[in-house]
Each structure stands twice: as C-alpha cells, then as structure tokens.
Amino acid sequence: MINLQDKFAKFSEHWTPKVIAEMNDYQFKLVKIEGEFVWHNHSDTDEVFIVVEGKMKIEFEHETIELNQGEMYVVPKGVQHKPYAEQECKVMLVEPKGVVNTGENSGDLTAQNDVWI
Amino acid sequence: MINLQDKFAKFSEHWTPKVIAEMNDYQFKLVKIEGEFVWHNHSDTDEVFIVVEGKMKIEFEHETIELNQGEMYVVPKGVQHKPYAEQECKVMLVEPKGVVNTGENSGDLTAQNDVWI
Numbered sequence: 540m541i542n543l544q545d546k547f548a549k550f551s552e553h554w555t556p557k558v559i560a561e562m563n564d565y566q567f568k569l570v571k572i573e574g575e576f577v578w579h580n581h582s583d584t585d586e587v588f589i590v591v592e593g594k595m596k597i598e599f600e601h602e603t604i605e606l607n608q609g610e611m612y613v614v615p616k617g618v619q620h621k622p623y624a625e626q627e628c629k630v631m632l633v634e635p636k637g638v639v640n641t642g643e644n645s646g647d648l649t650a651q652n653d654v655w656i
Numbered sequence: 657m658i659n660l661q662d663k664f665a666k667f668s669e670h671w672t673p674k675v676i677a678e679m680n681d682y683q684f685k686l687v688k689i690e691g692e693f694v695w696h697n698h699s700d701t702d703e704v705f706i707v708v709e710g711k712m713k714i715e716f717e718h719e720t721i722e723l724n725q726g727e728m729y730v731v732p733k734g735v736q737h738k739p740y741a742e743q744e745c746k747v748m749l750v751e752p753k754g755v756v757n758t759g760e761n762s763g764d765l766t767a768q769n770d771v772w773i
Contacts (some may be wrong), residue, residue, distance in 0.1 A: 543726045558728050562750060564680065567728070585679040591726075609660045609708075611684070613677050628746040633679060634749065 543569065547629050549656045551589055554648050556632055556640055557656040568632040569656070570640075576622040579642035586614045586634045597621070614640030660686065664746050666773045671765050673749055673757055674773040685724055685749040686773070687757075693739040696759035703731045703751045710745030714738070 546559050546569050554576060556568035572595060579601055589611040596605050597612060598621040599626065614620050641649045663676050663686050671693060673685035689712060705714065706728040713722050714729060715738040723729055731737050758766045 540721050540722075541728045543728070560704070560728065560768060562704050562730050563733075563752070565750075567704070587677070587679050587684070604657050606657060607659075611658045611660070611677065613679050616680075633682075635680070 543629075543631065546656055547571065547591070553627070554640065555613060555650040555654070557654055559638065559656065564572060564636050565633060566636050566638075568634070570630050570632060571627055572622055572624045572630055573627045574624065577641055577644055577646060577648055578619055578621045579644040580617050580619045581614075581634070581638055582617050584616050584626045584635050584638060586616075586638065587632065588612050588614065588622070589627075589631040589633070591629045591631055593624065593626060595624040595628040595630060660746075660748065663773055664688065664708070670744070671757065672767040672771070674771055676773065678753065681751060681753050683753050683755075683770075685751070687747050687749060688708060688744055689739055689741045689747060690744045691741065694758055694763060694765055695736055695738045695760055696761040697734050697736045698731075698751070698755055698759045699734050701733050701752050701755060702747065703733075703755065705729050705731065705739070706748040706750070708746045708748055710741065710743060712739060712741040712745040743769065 553573045556570040558566050558568050560567040590606045594607045661691045673687040675683050675685050677684040691700045709722045
C-alpha cells in the first residue's frame with residue numbers, strides 16, 4: 540500500500556520526480572513544483588498530471604490551463620508545454636518508464652531518472 | 657482539464673468503471689464500489705487502484721490490504737484478488753485499454769467496457 544502524503548513527506552526539493560510505483564512499463568511519480576519549469580515536450584508519449592495538493596498551471600502555445608487539487612490533465616505527446624506553480628504544488632505524474640522530466644530540452648532542471656522513494 | 661469529483665457526480669451505480677482519460681494505450685477509469693466484488697485476475701496486466709474518497713479493501717489469497725483516501729496499490733498481473741468496500745468508496749483505476757473489470761471471471765458483475773463519461 541502506497542500513501543501519497545507519506546511519500547511526499549520524504550523529500551522537499553522541487554522539479555525532481557520520484558518514482559513510487561510501477562505498473563507494467565509505466566511509472567507513477569511524485570513531484571513538488573514551485574515557480575516556472577522550462578518549455579519542453581515528450582516526442583514519444585503522452586504525460587499525465589494529477590494535482591494531489593495545491594494548484595498549478597500548464598502553459599501551451601495558445602492557451603494556459605489551471606489544475607486544482609483533484610484535477611488531472613493528459614498532455615499529448617509532442618506538445619510543447621511549460622508547467623508553473625505560484626506556490627508549492629504536489630503532483631503525481633504517470634508516464635512510461637524512462638521519460639526524462641525536461642523531454643528533449645535538457646539543462647539545469649533535468650532530474651535524475653528512475654529515482655525511487 | 658478533468659475534475660475527478662465532477663466526473664464521479666455523473667453516475668451512481670456500483671462496479672461499473674467509466675473512462676475519463678486516455679494516455680497512450682492506457683485508460684484512467686473512475687468506479688464507485690460498495691459491497692463485495694468477485695474473485696478474479698487480469699492475466700495480461702498489472703492494475704492500479706487509487707482511492708479518491710472513502711476506504712476499501714482488497715483480499716488476496718494470503719492477506720487483505722486496506723486502502724484509505726490518498727492511498728494506492730498495484731495489483732500484479734495474474735494475481736487473484738477481490739475488492740471490497742463496506743461503504744461506498746470512490747476509486748480511480750489505471751490499466752491498459754480493453755481490460756474487463758472481472759478479468760477471466762465474467763458474470764453478473766462484468767461491466768461494459770470502454771464507457772466514457
């Protein structure tokens with residue numbers, strides 16, 4: 540049994556997804572976000588954002604969506620997006636094993652992959 | 657943007673998973689459960705249970721686990737299990753498109769597949 544808030548309590552840094560579960564070749568990851576991420580896309584896969592606590596925004600080329608606690612969104616593969624949170628927001632990501640957080644746009648915010656908590 | 661509680665408000669029946677989102681060839685489904693389900697397994701895939709509201713149990717051959725709100729569990733493929741909830745519990749399932757709720761054990765509780773809300 541995996542308790543999401545217990546897992547969130549195990550780390551404090553932002554923009555570093557931690558794996559909490561694997562289903563077939565997909566992973567469930569928790570991440571705390573605050574401030575602006577970088578524009579990026581994942582050319583091979585959709586990516587699911589589920590807001591567990593707080594609120595966040597995802598900027599797209601032509602619109603910005605807001606996600607509150609208990610809301611989710613599927614970013615289609617290949618679509619440029621930039622996550623943002625004014626205050627710390629706790630998010631669960633669902634995506635195939637091996638997906639890098641910054642997609643094709645690696646840099647300072649690129650997190651180590653496949654880190655379990 | 658998909659609001660889980662708004663989606664749950666759209667149906668009242670038990671044990672009938674409704675699709676709310678698709679990520680690649682996987683689906684996110686909401687289901688309200690109450691009482692006992694049937695023993696079954698999914699021979700081809702793991703299955704994720706995430707409790708959105710309430711609490712539930714999953715019986716396995718040698719143990720029973722309890723899941724409360726904000727907790728999740730990955731039932732490994734091929735493992736016999738029987739979900740149970742004393743009072744109504746709201747659950748999100750994640751599994752590949754095409755998975756039938758009763759697995760190999762079809763019967764009265766077998767729900768129509770791929771029903772979106």
